Amino acid sequence: MHKLAVDIGGTKIAVGVCDEDDTIVRSWTVPTESDADRINENVAELYKKACESFDDISAIGISAAGNIKQDRRTVNFSANIPAWINYDLSGHIEELIGADIPVVVENDANCAGWGEYVHGAGKGSRNMVMLTVGTGLGGAIVLNGELYRGSFGMAGELGHLPMVPDGDTCGCGLRGCAERYVSGSALERFAKAAVRRRPQDATRLMELCNGHIEDLRGPMISKAAQEGDVLGLYSFNKIGEWLGRTMAAISAVLDPDIYVIGGGVIAVGDILLEPARQAYERFLQASAYRPIAKIVPASAGQDAGLIGAANLSLR
Ligand SMILES: [Zn+2]
Incomplete structure (x- = not known):
């Protein structure tokens, strides 16, 4: 069949x-x-x-x-x-x-x-939250082994968690949504701002975008970060920290045992996940007295x- x-x-x-x-x-x-x-x-x-x-x-x-x-x-x-x-x-x-x-x-x-839950990194867990860091920030929630859709089919829109009061305007029309701070576009925004602020440290990033800062894209920032470039790493630290804060907010409501992180930028692995884990523990309520959810990269592929x-x- x-x-x-x-x-x-x-x-x-x-x-x-x-x-x-x-x-x-x-x-x-x-x-x-x-x-x-x-x-x-x-x-x-x-x-x-x-x-x-x-x-x-x-x-x-x-x-x-x-x-x-x-x-x-x-x-x-x-x-x-x-x-x-x-x-x-x-x-x-x-x-x-x-x-x-x-x-x-x-x-x-x-x-x-759901693909990650049944055949990927979430396999065997009970309560899983997936966050897909792409152009935006996608979310999916599995509770007690079932996909959680909410009362109106609208659950799991985790990219639109309101994280920053009166923050940056989101594509959804609201302000301060998580995906304004955790996404491929946020990565580019943080990197561009850092290049303008610290031109003396921006040699490698400027090289990768052929001197045109407006052409700076996520894969170039990933490459620089993987080479140890200071502004590349800084940009991933920024979205990693926001990812950690976002997961701490989610844990206050759902308390999952695992977070599976997917999307294009996860190719850098721990360069993103380490700052995310640190911020997660820092912003998690009572973190010293409770089990800490695993934070792992997606594994089911494209x-x-x-x-x-x-x-x-x-x-
Ligand atoms: Zn939004």
């Missing part, structure tokens, strides 16, 4: 046929179009293509960026696709494929978090979202 996992991302739709153990046995990608009808047609075409090789596809699990309702079918709102407001994504796709199989939609961060979507499609 196979499942079709679909990840509708900002730039591409990735599709994987997964076996019973959620291993991807075949995959395809097509570019994401902004037109909702075309996306539905693309998914249906990819499903039909998968059916040519696999005659036992029994469910479709869709990972989508946006707020997904508790029914696991309807997108409340998505910043990427304008038509996705209160949009029955499952219904539209079911109509096109004409097969009687479940089409389950889940938030993309939840899919990646396809965690597809794996999670596949697994969730039959749960």
